[in-house]
Amino acid sequence: MEFRYVGKTFERTDGYAKVTGAAQYVADIKLPRMLHAQILRPELAHARIQSIDTSEAERSEGVYKVITGRDYPILFAAAGFYDQSPLAVDKVRHGGEPVAAVIADTLDHANKALPKIRVVYEPLPVLLDPGEAARNKDVLIHERLGEYRHLGAHFPEPGTNIFHHYRLRKGDIEAGFKEADVSVEGEFEFSLSAHSALEPHGAICRWQGKDRVEIWASTQAPFVLQQTVAEMFGLPHAHVRVHVLYLGGGFGGKSDVTIEPMVVCLARAVPGVAVRYICSRKEVMTSTVLGRGMKARARLGARKDGTFTAFQAELYFSDGAYGDAATHIVTVAGHNCVGPYAIDHCHVDSYGVYTNTPPVGAYRGYGHPEGCFISERLVDMMARKLSLSPLELRRKNFLSEGRKNSLGETIRDHTGDLFKCLEHVEKELFSRPKAGEDERYLYGRGVASMMKSPKGAPNASSCCQIKFCSDGSVHVNLGGIEMGQGAQQAMRQIAAEALCIPPDRVSVFREVDTQHSPWEWQTVASMFTYRGGNAILKTAEKAIRVLKENAATVLRVPADDLDYDGQSVFLKTDPDRKVAVKDLARGYMYENGLTVGEVAEATAGDRIPGYVEPDPKFGMGTAGGTWTFGCQGCELRVDKKSGEVIIDRFISSFDVGRVISPQMIRGQIVGGVVMGIGQTLKEKIEFSEQGKITNATWVRYKMPRISDIPRKQAVIYVETPEKRGPFGARCVAEHPMVAVAPTILNALYDATGRDFFRLPVLPKDILEALQ
Amino acid sequence: MNEWITLTVNAIRRTVSCSAKESLLEILRDQLDLTGAKEGCGYGACGSCTVVVNGQAVKACTLRGKDKLEGIEVLTIEGLADPEGNLHPIQEAFLRAGAVQCGFCTPGFIMRLYALYRNKPDACADEIREALSENLCRCTGYEAIWEAALLAQKMLKEARVT
Secondary structure (H helix, E strand, C coil): CCCCCCCCCCCCCCHHHHHCCCCCCHHHCCCCCEEEEEEECCCCCCEEEEEEECHHHHCCCCEEEEEEHHHCCCCECCCCECCECCCCCCEECCCCCCCEEEEECCHHHHHHHHHHCEEEEEECCCCCCHHHHHHCCCCCCCCCHHHCCECCCCCCCCCCCEEEEEEEEECCHHHHHHHCCEEEEEEEEEEEECCCCCCCCEEEEEEECCCEEEEEECCCCHHHHHHHHHHHHCCCHHHEEEEECCCCCCCCCCCCCCCHHHHHHHHHCCCCCEEEEECCHHHHHHHCCEEEEEEEEEEEEECCCCCEEEEEEEEEEECCCCCCCCHHHHHHHHHHCCCCECCCEEEEEEEEECCCCCCECCCCCCCHHHHHHHHHHHHHHHHHHHCCCHHHHHHHHECCCCCECCCCCECCHHHCCHHHHHHHHHHHHCCCCCCCCCCCEEEEEEEEEEEECCCCCCCCCEEEEEEECCCCCEEEEECCCCCCCCHHHHHHHHHHHHHCCCHHHEEECCCEECCCCCCECCCCCCCHHHHHHHHHHHHHHHHHHHHHHHHHHHHCCCHHHEEECCCEEEECCEEEEEEEHHHCEEEEECCCCCEEEEECEEEEEECCCCCCCCCCCCCCCCCCCCCEEEEEEEEEEEECCCCCEEEEEEEEEEECCCCCCHHHHHHHHHHHHHHHHHHHHCCCCCECCCCCECCCCCCCCCCCCHHHCCCEEEEEEECCCCCCCHHHCCCCCCHHHHCHHHHHHHHHHHHHCCCCCEECCCHHHHHHHHC | CCEEEEEEECCEEEEEEECCCCEHHHHHHHHCCCCCCCCCCCCCCCCCCEEEECCEEEECCCCECHHHHCCCEEECHHHCCCCCCCCCHHHHHHHHHCCCCCCCCHHHHHHHHHHHHHHCCCCCHHHHHHHHCCCCCCCCCCHHHHHHHHHHHHHHHHHHHC
């Protein structure tokens, strides 16, 4: 198939606005009569609130209102697990939780009033370790866990700190290990880390009376926020309007509903007036959501010939004070930690555990980096034990046509090709001999494989609206959020291709507004190109059908005899008999003004068909839907003196189905790899014993800078078209981050002869291991 | 206690009020509605607020108080394109190289490079890398920003020759 616009690079839709400083983010918005809010946070990570005295703060200069949790004792949920309130009510469960809020005329006045609020706490024991919290039945972070409303896909264990238990039971695990000649096992730890999108979270809210509310927010999920807020106040969903301009990065951290319900409550206290709250960097790190946070034990069994027979794992997630945002991550990590391999007998218990840390939410990869870390380290260990090449061992067990994954889904030829991905990585990585140890450095190479499927609401959809203008140019609206990934640009190229109209005559949405945008579940799970692209194809077909019907009336021929080329609609057998698209866009108007036909506007949506929640008993079912496979490899150096790791080359190969925009897909992959390097070698949220985060600044929380990036990144695409993806495209956005940690750790073993099981691996850990 | 100060922003003289602890970033964003400079951290770690002050790249969130601000000349991202809206070569290079994703760090990186190339048109790779390491980006993995920096240097040199 020849493409005109797909597979080529164009200037981004949002490029000009972003290089000139004109692009607007939530903190750039000014509304008339806008007030400012600041939040009081507790000094303790777990405590009962005995009393709050706000009287002095209320008298402070410029203060309109002081709000506490008792003013709004509402339980809300964005993912179906109703366990949190907008502000703490009677109890604080982590150190960053909002206890009270001041609304004032200026930020300065709000800040001056905060210390005048008097709170008396009764301290409670602090739980930070998920394993310990899971066992502890004396200290319960949520005493009323059994009373919380939740979806059928959540399995809380009341009377404990376990708010969700996912079980995978495939085959017969005992038989599987009996069949095995050898087994390997390990204990794994993945620290909590911070998404650190450059833009802090923020929201502005204004009520119109008591039954309509408008919110401007830095969210990846405006429609979820709409529903959440409407539920909180018993409003028609349609009366909650959410605006999203540009997002300064998301990475999942802005997909969960975090600060917004609080800001909506604050604004309700001052109807008609807008209330603005923008997190400080510290508050983003202590009071929104964190990512990862896993401790696990796992064991892999294989026959002498390398065939995997059994996989068993127990995962404990320190998911923080509230579980709503984490339940699905627990599930997904559970069925993905098996890796992209066909294993008949799998037995996994994955626990979401309450701890006294900020809640864990979606973070690029969504349970997959955690799972992949386990499987890919075990596979390398198994290869050593069996004296097989780690690449051959992978090939022997890879998911491929006709084989079944951990969920019991059958892999088809269009699901993707792991073999080709690995072949590309192998060829690139081993294209030259490895350097031998020298005075300063140890050298190593490693590979890892990955798979990722989306996890979303089973009805998750993307919808599209297409409107032809009277000059034949076109509006294309969708509800996906542009957070840097190039959502708008991908949609423009797909729409241009589908409508045969050059991209410079296609105007795609520049902002999302629940009042005017078509429904989008939320912009997560790397699904927007896939699902939004499909929605465009379906909508374009409908809109073109309207043009054809209009032309059929004018030309007095059946619509099926007509063809369309973006400029005109013409008779297939006689292309000279044609009507220009611009003359058909709003019906066809004859010279005397008589107008016939319909306006060329259309809408349509797309969702993954047949997608379900895993079966409650066995944890299996069509819960993957669409998969992206990939392999990564790296070559690194370890400085023997400093323990520092230098990555010389990093290679990624994903079966992306179809490259829509070469520049943007490379941007996603190269950027994802560097983010993965950060979480592997640098990033870790640290806590004091009392549960206070001790490095909630970008001075102490170290992220990759330009000096930390690989000397060279190679990206090689495999393009096995996905059966129902737009032009064959499949999801790739989170994927580049999924296998980075095991890739580096496998290379570190090659360099040092030491196995690492704890992330991040810091220079001091390496020096310790080398001694 | 607020005082009035006068500074020049994007070639226009402006008089603004300034308290002892008010930062240049707050003045630009809140009083002058120049929101191109962004606040990512508020303490000079991320560089999203980088602007050019008296010819040098400065993190606007760290420059505070009358003594530091009175009479300074500031160039922000809003003043970089020409009056007709034609982009500066550095802006052009960022678009061509694909160095823009979420865009939040973009103005800071561009202003950082503007100051570097203004003072050192022939900056070597190490000098460019050192300048860029002042700023954080979480999207691109820096590869495209690095390419944009090299492309911009080349474009600026060519513009000087012709």
